[in-house]
Amino acid sequence: MKTLILVKFAVEVLAGLAFLFFPSALFVILLGVPLGASGAYAFRMFGTAISAIGIACWLAREDSASRAARALVTATAFYDVAFVTILLAARFVGGLSGIALWPTVVLHLGLAVYCLFCLKQGSVVHVR
Numbered sequence: 001m002k003t004l005i006l007v008k009f010a011v012e013v014l015a016g017l018a019f020l021f022f023p024s025a026l027f028v029i030l031l032g033v034p035l036g037a038s039g040a041y042a043f044r045m046f047g048t049a050i051s052a053i054g055i056a057c058w059l060a061r062e063d064s065a066s067r068a069a070r071a072l073v074t075a076t077a078f079y080d081v082a083f084v085t086i087l088l089a090a091r092f093v094g095g096l097s098g099i100a101l102w103p104t105v106v107l108h109l110g111l112a113v114y115c116l117f118c119l120k121q122g123s124v125v126h127v128r
Contacts, residue, residue, distance in 0.1 A: 001064040001065070001069060001070075001073060001118045002061060002062075002064040004073065004114055004115065004118050005057045005060055005061050005064055005069065005072070005073070006057070006061055007111070007114070008053070008054065008057045008073075008076050008111065008115075009054045009055075009057035009058045009061065010054070011054070011107070011111065012050045012051065012053045012054030012057065012076075013051055013054030013055065013058070014054075015047075015050055016047045016048065016049070016050040016051030016052075016053075016054055017047065017051060018047070019043050019044065019046055019047030019050070020044050020047035020048060020051065021047075023035060023039070023040040023043035023044050023047065024040055024043075026043070026100075027039065027040075027043060027098075028098060029098050029099055029100045030087075030098045030100050030101055030104060031090055031096040031097065031098045031101065032096055032097050032098035032099075032101070033096055033098075050079075053075075053076060053079065056072055057072065057076070060072050070119065073115050073118060073119055074115070074119060076111070076115055077111075077112050077115035077116055077119070080108040080109070080111045080112035080115065081108075081112050083108050084105055084108045084109055084112070087101060087104060087105050087108075088105065
């Protein structure tokens, strides 16, 4: 589970910082439409929140066998599934689609499956 936690750290912190500093550009890349000024603030809040998830993953990296780490992986699996659901709704209900939509959907589906696999296996993978 340690490898998963480190991957989640990297993905969430990098994405969070990108959303924090470049919300309008990422919105266009992800959904294909411009983002208004108030939306940029909302996306910055989103970036801050997913950066916090990444930081929590970093802090849990050495304790991947604990109940707290399992709770963190469960929460991030929920986040991945919810994020994919929102992106798919944006595409199929809202008609929105940017160049990064499908790669983002695939990435988060993969992370969700990886989370569920680790939780089911109860695996502890030590990377040194």
